[in-house]
Amino acid sequence: MTAIAVASTHDAEELKQLLESAYRGDSARKGWNHEADLLDDERVPLEEVERMLADPDVAMLAARNDAGEIIGCVAVTRRDEQLGYLGMLCVSPTLQSGGMGGQLLAAAEHQAREMGLGAMEMTVISQRDTLIAWYERRGYPRTGERRPFPVLRDPPLEFVVLEKRLDAS
Numbered sequence: 376m377t378a379i380a381v382a383s384t385h386d387a388e389e390l391k392q393l394l395e396s397a398y399r400g401d402s403a404r405k406g407w408n409h410e411a412d413l414l415d416d417e418r419v420p421l422e423e424v425e426r427m428l429a430d431p432d433v434a435m436l437a438a439r440n441d442a443g444e445i446i447g448c449v450a451v452t453r454r455d456e457q458l459g460y461l462g463m464l465c466v467s468p469t470l471q472s473g474g475m476g477g478q479l480l481a482a483a484e485h486q487a488r489e490m491g492l493g494a495m496e497m498t499v500i501s502q503r504d505t506l507i508a509w510y511e512r513r514g515y516p517r518t519g520e521r522r523p524f525p526v527l528r529d530p531p532l533e534f535v536v537l538e539k540r541l542d543a544s
Contacts, residue, residue: 377475379482382437382448384428389445390437391421397465419463427452434486435463438479446470449479451486451495459492480513488541495541498522498534507535515539 382390427433427450438447449464461483466475487495497515499507511517515537524532 377438377440377446377478379436379438379447379479381486382428382435382445384425386435386437386445387421387425387428390428390435390448391419391424393445393448393467394419394424394463394465397468434490436479436482436486438466438475447475447479449483451483451490451492453490453492454496456491457493459487459490459495461487461495461497476509477513484539484541493541494538496536496538498536500524501533501535507537510537513539 424435428435430452432453434451436449436451437445440446447466447470450462452460452462454460461480464476464479464483466473466479484495495515496518497510499510501507501521507517516539518536518538520536522534522536524534
């Protein structure tokens, strides 16, 4: 099993590089879980990654290979006393479909419970049916809520909201 632990501020550049390679551009197309056909801009500014890593209400988990390189990540953000937000779950494109995404999701749920959270929500671009189905198979049903995408696009994009109750295990 890959080592998964909370990332530090020293990991910001490497996390930024992973996020861009997994979500955008030709490198992302090597995997199944990308937005490269929908979006072509920067996924997340380095400053945002640094802010998240310094925020006590955010736990950014990093999966590392045997050489210590970050090959996957996920963020858990406290929204309120009971609700967490799952974001930035990604695995290096050439390593996708090997089970690491499920390991990261389980680690994020464990982290959320450690933070005292009873539920976790996420948003997924509505056009990403395969990814939504992946989360649904892991216990994240659609809530019926939709949220606007933060940047105007043509055609327009929107998010569907998924949420899972976390048991106390």
